[in-house]
Amino acid sequence: MNDKRFHSVRLDKEKCKACTNCLRRCPTEAIRVRGGRAHIIDERCIDCGECIRVCEYHAKYAQTDPLASINRFKYKIALPAPSLYGQFKQLVSPSQVLEGLLRIGFDDVYEVAEGADIVTRAIRERMRNIDRDDYPIISSACPAIVRLIRVRFPDLIPHIIDVRQPMEVAAMVAKREFCKKHDVQPEDVGCFFITPCAAKMTAIRNPIGHETSAVDGAISMLEIYGLLSSQLKKIPVDTGLAKATSHGVGWANAGGEASAVCPEHSMSVDGIENVIRVLEEIENDKLPDLVFFEGSACTGGCVGGPLTFENNYIARGVVRDLMHGCDITHPDEKVDVSYLNKYHLLLDKSITANKAMRLDDDIVEAMRKIEQMEEITARLPGYDCGSCGSPTCKTFAEDIVRGFATEMDCIHILKEKLKVMAQQMVELAKTTRE
Amino acid sequence: MESTILKNTYEINAGEFQTAGDVSANIKRKLKQIGIGGTVLRRIAVASYEAELNLIIHSHGGKLTLEMTPSSIILTSADVGPGIPDLSKAMQEGYSTASEEARDLGFGAGMGLPNMKRNADGFSIESEVGKGTTIQMRFDVKDA
Ligand SMILES: Nc1ncnc2c1ncn2[C@@H]1O[C@H](COP(=O)(O)OP(=O)(O)OP(=O)(O)O)[C@@H](O)[C@H]1O
Numbered sequence: 001m002n003d004k005r006f007h008s009v010r011l012d013k014e015k016c017k018a019c020t021n022c023l024r025r026c027p028t029e030a031i032r033v034r035g036g037r038a039h040i041i042d043e044r045c046i047d048c049g050e051c052i053r054v055c056e057y058h059a060k061y062a063q064t065d066p067l068a069s070i071n072r073f074k075y076k077i078a079l080p081a082p083s084l085y086g087q088f089k090q091l092v093s094p095s096q097v098l099e100g101l102l103r104i105g106f107d108d109v110y111e112v113a114e115g116a117d118i119v120t121r122a123i124r125e126r127m128r129n130i131d132r133d134d135y136p137i138i139s140s141a142c143p144a145i146v147r148l149i150r151v152r153f154p155d156l157i158p159h160i161i162d163v164r165q166p167m168e169v170a171a172m173v174a175k176r177e178f179c180k181k182h183d184v185q186p187e188d189v190g191c192f193f194i195t196p197c198a199a200k201m202t203a204i205r206n207p208i209g210h211e212t213s214a215v216d217g218a219i220s221m222l223e224i225y226g227l228l229s230s231q232l233k234k235i236p237v238d239t240g241l242a243k244a245t246s247h248g249v250g251w252a253n254a255g256g257e258a259s260a261v262c263p264e265h266s267m268s269v270d271g272i273e274n275v276i277r278v279l280e281e282i283e284n285d286k287l288p289d290l291v292f293f294e295g296s297a298c299t300g301g302c303v304g305g306p307l308t309f310e311n312n313y314i315a316r317g318v319v320r321d322l323m324h325g326c327d328i329t330h331p332d333e334k335v336d337v338s339y340l341n342k343y344h345l346l347l348d349k350s351i352t353a354n355k356a357m358r359l360d361d362d363i364v365e366a367m368r369k370i371e372q373m374e375e376i377t378a379r380l381p382g383y384d385c386g387s388c389g390s391p392t393c394k395t396f397a398e399d400i401v402r403g404f405a406t407e408m409d410c411i412h413i414l415k416e417k418l419k420v421m422a423q424q425m426v427e428l429a430k431t432t433r434e
Numbered sequence: 435m436e437s438t439i440l441k442n443t444y445e446i447n448a449g450e451f452q453t454a455g456d457v458s459a460n461i462k463r464k465l466k467q468i469g470i471g472g473t474v475l476r477r478i479a480v481a482s483y484e485a486e487l488n489l490i491i492h493s494h495g496g497k498l499t500l501e502m503t504p505s506s507i508i509l510t511s512a513d514v515g516p517g518i519p520d521l522s523k524a525m526q527e528g529y530s531t532a533s534e535e536a537r538d539l540g541f542g543a544g545m546g547l548p549n550m551k552r553n554a555d556g557f558s559i560e561s562e563v564g565k566g567t568t569i570q571m572r573f574d575v576k577d578a
């Protein structure tokens with residue numbers, strides 16, 4: 001199932017008040033307010049979820065699979081993101097969460113943190129063959145950042161590491177091991193990611209870098225939070241189910257991946273606006289010593305995902321504490337090298353640039369459009385007030401040039417125009433009286 | 435001379451470190467919108483940033499002009515002083531007269547002018563003490 005147009009981030013028309021709060025927060029200028037409601041420009045949307053966070057009316061939401069959908073499959077496996085552990089303050093061991101998932105209806109669990117262990121090893125192996133000239137290597141773990149790069153930093157695409165993300169690897173391993181152990185057919189087994197965000201849901205339905213996802217669906221953390229926390233009270237402290245290392249669990253927090261994969265000359269940046277600033281620096285060759293770059297769209301990393309429950313600072317602390325109780329063996333030793341051959345861990349489709357920001361396919365035509373935009377911008381007041389429905393005066397000028405708006409959509413221009421017309425009417429009245 | 439399709443001029447004030455980099459970021463955004471990428475984009479980004487910073491750090495204020503023609507991007511930095519007494523020295527890697535304040539902010543490696551020259555496909559600099567400095571850089575673009 002690969003739906004090229006799928007986006008998890010959606011708008012509930014009924015709830016939208018056309019307030020323009022989301023306009024300025026969108027990092028790819030993908031939202032417009034027209035005709036009394038917001039619209040999301042599909043080609044530009046990267047599913048980062050910033051608009052979900054900022055909308056007071058909950059008109060923006062993430063479409064995920066309902067928990068009941070797991071019943072499509074005879075056997076259901078839960079793949080909890082490590083950020084799920086951070087949601088429960090009283091947690092002593094990740095094993096409790098795994099046991100809880102079994103009790104709410106899953107037949108088996110496989111930690112995405114274990115997938116992260118394997119991915120850590122795979123990236124480190126891969127890095128040996130990457131030329132210094134191709135540094136920095138950019139993490140492929142946050143799908144919103146991969147999409148951001150496609151839209152705003154196409155020149156950095158070759159820097160993205162071609163190893164699949166932990167949830168993909170977890171699904172492949174979980175399914176194969178389950179089928180072998182229980183002697184069942186893969187079609188009968190469904191792997192469901194417990195997701196902190198919309199971006200991962202989109203990455204399942206519309207993967208980048210490979211044709212189909214090994215994951216069968218994504219359940220929002222918010223949806224199962226209540227169910228799980230009531231189960232957790234009844235679960236003994238250690239059921240021994242958790243197997244991931246502290247390094248894999250650490251991927252839940254910003255910096256976890258970088259410290260597992262490349263402790264030196266790496267950088268971890270969280271929060272999409274911060275990521276954009278640093279990617280600009282990378283693009284301008286301002287960070288020549290950087291070897292590995294981890295960017296998370298969410299503040300704090302995945303623990304700050306738009307579908308998480310707990311405050312991200314608290315969740316970060318919970319994850320850190322849990323890491324102390326985990327196996328501290330580095331994935332280099334824990335993960336057997338045979339995994340790297342047994343599973344399809346690398347991306348096999350090239351990542352292409354997204355041209356949604358381009359004004360025209362023809363460069364000269366595009367230059368002309370910039371010129372027109374400049375002329376229009378000069379007439380606009382520069383308030384960036386959003387009342388025209390575009391995020392800034394500049395994007396409004398762009399919308400006019402692209403043919404999606406007219407100058408009269410700017411209330412300030414309209415007001416000026418009306419003033420002039422009123423003046424003319426007065427003068428007209430005067431002259432006709434004489 | 436090929437026809438200029440677009441010409442934008444940006445005023446840059448002396449000493450305005452707070453907004454350093456804004457003009458070159460703006461230029462880069464435009465280049466991306468017209469579909470310029472790859473090494474040309476990087477080279478223009480580096481050169482425009484260095485030019486912008488030199489105006490802020492060393493000049494009494496000036497203008498950065500971006501011009502687009504069908505086959506090239508031309509950047510011109512023109513300021514109103516103080517001028518450079520010894521151009522060949524200024525063009526040397528590592529030569530810098532940057533103030534203590536600028537050095538504290540991480541500038542003053544003496545790499546700006548050499549970087550501009552290296553990154554541009556065409557480079558010229560003229561300077562007169564008491565009058566000002568004008569730098570012109572040309573970048574050839576192939577239809578992307
Ligand atoms: N517009 C200018 N007006 C006056 N002097 C200038 C101007 N641009 C450069 N210079 C002089 O040329 C020297 C070398 O400039 P260059 O940009 O190469 O290095 P820098 O600015 O000192 O350091 P860096 O660019 O590495 O931060 C400067 O230190 C300054 O003395």
Ligand code: SF4
Pocket residue numbers: 048141142143144145196197198199200296297298301302303304305306
């Ligand atoms: S940082 Fe994590 S939670 Fe946030 S969008 Fe990226 S993958 Fe999703």
Ligand SMILES: [Mg+2]
Pocket residue numbers: 484487488542545546547
């Ligand atoms: Mg300089």
